[in-house]
Amino acid sequence: MNPLERYAPLVDDEAAFLEACERSLPSVVRVNTIKTTVERAREALDDEGVAYEPTDWHPGILKLENSSPGTNWPYFHGWLHGQEEVSALPAIALDPQPGERIWDTCAAPGSKTTQIAAMMDDEGVLIGNDNNLGRLSALRHNAERLGVTNLVVSNQDARNFSMKPFGERTPDKSGSFEQFDRVLVDAPCSCEGTCRKNPDVLDEWTMNHVASVAGIQKGILRRAVQVTKPGGTVVYSTCTFAPEENEAVLDFVLEREDCEIVAWDVPDGFETAPGITEWEDDEYDSSVTNARRVYPHQNDTGGFFTAKLEVNA
Amino acid sequence: MRDETAEDENWGQQFDRLPATPDERVVEARPTRTEVVEWWVERFGIDPKMFDGYTFWEKGAGKIWAFNGEVVDPIEVQGLGMRILRTRQRHWKPSTNAVQRFCRDATKNVIELSPGEATAFVAGHDQQLDWWEGDWGYLTAAHELAGEREPLGVGLYLHGELRSTVPKGRQEELVKLD
Ligand SMILES: C[S@@+](CC[C@H](N)C(=O)[O-])C[C@H]1O[C@@H](n2cnc3c(N)ncnc32)[C@H](O)[C@@H]1O
Numbered sequence: 499m500n501p502l503e504r505y506a507p508l509v510d511d512e513a514a515f516l517e518a519c520e521r522s523l524p525s526v527v528r529v530n531t532i533k534t535t536v537e538r539a540r541e542a543l544d545d546e547g548v549a550y551e552p553t554d555w556h557p558g559i560l561k562l563e564n565s566s567p568g569t570n571w572p573y574f575h576g577w578l579h580g581q582e583e584v585s586a587l588p589a590i591a592l593d594p595q596p597g598e599r600i601w602d603t604c605a606a607p608g609s610k611t612t613q614i615a616a617m618m619d620d621e622g623v624l625i626g627n628d629n630n631l632g633r634l635s636a637l638r639h640n641a642e643r644l645g646v647t648n649l650v651v652s653n654q655d656a657r658n659f660s661m662k663p664f665g666e667r668t669p670d671k672s673g674s675f676e677q678f679d680r681v682l683v684d685a686p687c688s689c690e691g692t693c694r695k696n697p698d699v700l701d702e703w704t705m706n707h708v709a710s711v712a713g714i715q716k717g718i719l720r721r722a723v724q725v726t727k728p729g730g731t732v733v734y735s736t737c738t739f740a741p742e743e744n745e746a747v748l749d750f751v752l753e754r755e756d757c758e759i760v761a762w763d764v765p766d767g768f769e770t771a772p773g774i775t776e777w778e779d780d781e782y783d784s785s786v787t788n789a790r791r792v793y794p795h796q797n798d799t800g801g802f803f804t805a806k807l808e809v810n811a
Numbered sequence: 812m813r814d815e816t817a818e819d820e821n822w823g824q825q826f827d828r829l830p831a832t833p834d835e836r837v838v839e840a841r842p843t844r845t846e847v848v849e850w851w852v853e854r855f856g857i858d859p860k861m862f863d864g865y866t867f868w869e870k871g872a873g874k875i876w877a878f879n880g881e882v883v884d885p886i887e888v889q890g891l892g893m894r895i896l897r898t899r900q901r902h903w904k905p906s907t908n909a910v911q912r913f914c915r916d917a918t919k920n921v922i923e924l925s926p927g928e929a930t931a932f933v934a935g936h937d938q939q940l941d942w943w944e945g946d947w948g949y950l951t952a953a954h955e956l957a958g959e960r961e962p963l964g965v966g967l968y969l970h971g972e973l974r975s976t977v978p979k980g981r982q983e984e985l986v987k988l989d
Contacts, residue, residue: 533911534957541957571956574933574981575911575963621864623880638890639980645912647865648879651890665883673881 505739518795529558542572584799588735598679603656606633657717691737691801723755728811741777749782762806769796828884856918873899907964929954
């Protein structure tokens, strides 16, 4: 079964949706402001004759006209990082601040982690966690190339993430903490949203996988809410269209943890659709409409889902 | 020549915070925070204020990491900030990533390379550069990019030759420019 057919009824323009999913995506880079400025990065690309076009919603996210990102001087210097355009959204929803304590639960290979570090001005405590050691090594490599120095690399299962290494229940110990200001859950998922880059995801898709990965997503998001301060923020994101992995996960956690789903400011010029409240035989809490769905034909990107949760005081 | 600081793959060991000064030293031979900061100031003439918010850590003998925040000491995690320096050997050796991050405004021991030399350096080639009249030892190699000087990495200068220490994983990032 082609999973895209399953989701086409959710979108405003089925033909445009299916057609966009067939087209390949341009190479996109994010300017790494830990090591340079947007102006200098653009100048370096100009000097090398690398053609690019800034996206109309973010001056530091550039679409390259043909070359792949890894073959030029600004890339070598860690001024640029190859990152799909739409994958810049979760960090924007998270709105990290310098000096805060932030946990990226599923961080590898680190596109969003390094974007968060830059938004923190590389100051504070950013924990980049992943349960896969091989992928964690890619995270470390990316972080070092980009000059990130506020990152703690951690290898735990996010579902039962332990705060022990960080000094849980030893409040007198210097540097200890038990809760985060913000947490990002960029969950493992069915990934049909990345089909423009990797069409194989469509052939590999199964309903069984949807069900099993949804269980993992629920576990990680619950743990994220539990270790966030009252008044703190949790962002949940995926690159799937499956409501079972998106709204259903939010609805499940809303019922069990003290939190709510809040609206967040999508950048001007970026089109999104609201989360859905009904799917097959299920109904979800009405606040899931605050979550944003992104379909490939809306902004000519990959597909995506991003929700912002506030932990109750 | 390999950059051991960057290629080290020892996972999951403990990070111990560097003592501020020799009086606070518990582990013999562990460098102090002051010594580490002074090494960078001394070697590259950078402003020590650059490290004000940083805590310094040792993982394994002599591998020094700089972290721009506070966590408990000791801590068992897979990484903590950036590997910046290899100590407990006669000549302390800075890492490529640290030089790129902290030596943009270095005033000493920076060797400025021409476009051709810069490309060869990043590809890992050793080069005869007899015109250098400065110190021997570990230098910051730099070139001009977008109108300003930008550090490339660490070179070891000995007997008229600049040896590249750019790690393998970073060399590949420029292949198509050759
Ligand atoms: C969508 S990817 C993350 C991409 C990453 N945030 C980025 O922007 O580069 C999901 C990640 O979750 C990790 N993962 C899967 N199950 C996990 C678990 N139980 N705990 C922690 N990480 C997990 C996978 O290894 C994978 O790296």
